[in-house]
Amino acid sequence: MATGDIRRNAAAVREQMRQAAKQRARLIHFPEGHLSGYAKEQVDDWSLVDWDAARQELEQIAALAAALRLWVILSSAHPLTPPHRPHNSLYVISDQGRLVDRYDKRFCSNTEVTRFYTPGVRPVTVDVDGFRFGLIICVEINFPHLFSEYEQLGVDCLLISAYPVDEIFHVKARAHAAINNYWISLSVPAQTAHLVPAGLIGPNGARLADIPPAGDLVVADLDRGDPQLHVALNLARPWRATARHGDIYRARQVHDPRSADPTIF
Template sequence: MSSSSSLRIATAQVMISDDARRNGPVIRRLMREAAEAGARLILFPEGCLSGYAKEQIRDWDQVDWPAVEEELRQVAALAAELRLWVVLGSAHRLTPPHRPHNSLYVIADDGQVVDRYDKRYCSNTEILGYYTPGFAPTTFTVDGYRFGCAICIEINFPELFVEYERLGVDCVLLSAYPVDSVFEVKARAHAAINNYWLAMATPAQTSALLNSELISPDGTVLARADATTELIIGELDRDAPEFDIALNKARPWRAGARQGDIYRSRRVCDPRSDSPAGFV
């Protein structure tokens, strides 16, 4: 059961197709399951609604954009009905001839698309042939818990995860279509280094490499899908005693250390310090 200080979230692991009219009903079914399990937010993988470029999508001309938009409207309407926040991966169409963004739609529990995260660090293939990059972080708050968004290859850019720590997030929502298993090691490292939760949603197509997970602020895995699981449920709880060191001691201390005052105030004027070789 959720306590008054905790927040229950769901992370999906679904098979993604190139047809939004097939993807949409699966998304809505899992939204209902998440709501029935008491979740307040559900995270879906990269490209979950539209299909992901290089995998399901080889040419944007094959995408039925009106279908994508209609399915998104139905997802938003159900979010309002269920009082559920939804973070949904999809291509976001721009005005031709501009290529789409690789995005996460942030849909509030009143059915409004309140924000959108556009992938900032696209891969070489993505940026040359498929997507237009974004340039800003995205944060939002649900029941007192602050979230940030990231997508796939951005796992390789630690500065994005440090940025979210500085922005005060409690949990990073990472949607991905991973290509190697070391991805999971990096995700756990970012969570442990920055002392926040990290939810990672991956498609069923990549379950042989790794599965969707919820990672704690000390880097341990709280919930993990297996090859046949479509949905995992996990709890964010600031008052959990096992996370006291990570949240209440390590995180504030590291934030102060990054500012550097604790070190600058202890800098000394000493020839044995200033000389590269020192003195015998």
């Protein structure tokens, strides 16, 4: 449950980290704005945010990540030097307790970019236990080229932190997973669970694991050996890369008057 209370949010984050570690998870992924609160929902004015509290809580979360040997992908507003607005960010905290990278939302909504956030400029990937993860935030689901970009960067699983406002969001996420043939982890707050289920989507677009209605955590494996994912991972994804490169088509193009003239039957 997302709130405007940073201390309360951080306590919930640490509790879920402990739960995940007990189930032998290696990475935990949180919704959009989960630490600071999300603009337009929990935050109306950045001057009301206790940034010192946010930094203190982030340090404690990082220390717990090291103690639990758990990677943490945590979303929060990231303050910039005044008068610049914050980024809408995902912190990448390693299982050593280090902040190793940060993804800043690149495509913000009109309200976000005009009133609340400074947009980011680059994709971010991180490798954990032989899998490559990419990061995207909420409304960016409407920009297919970002998903193609991550496929070309070799991502195995895309982590989407969101605060969705409609049911079609989940359909889009499943479509992107099936088109790009990678897993998608979709993390949303309890406030939006009636619209979009949080959980793991497979490279074939199938729902592999959803957080139960009364729960706040689901643990799932990325299994490259799952026979149900053979076509998506071992056939479709490499073929689409070959097709995108185009040589297989250019080599088969012909010079034929019946091809060149589009006005004949």
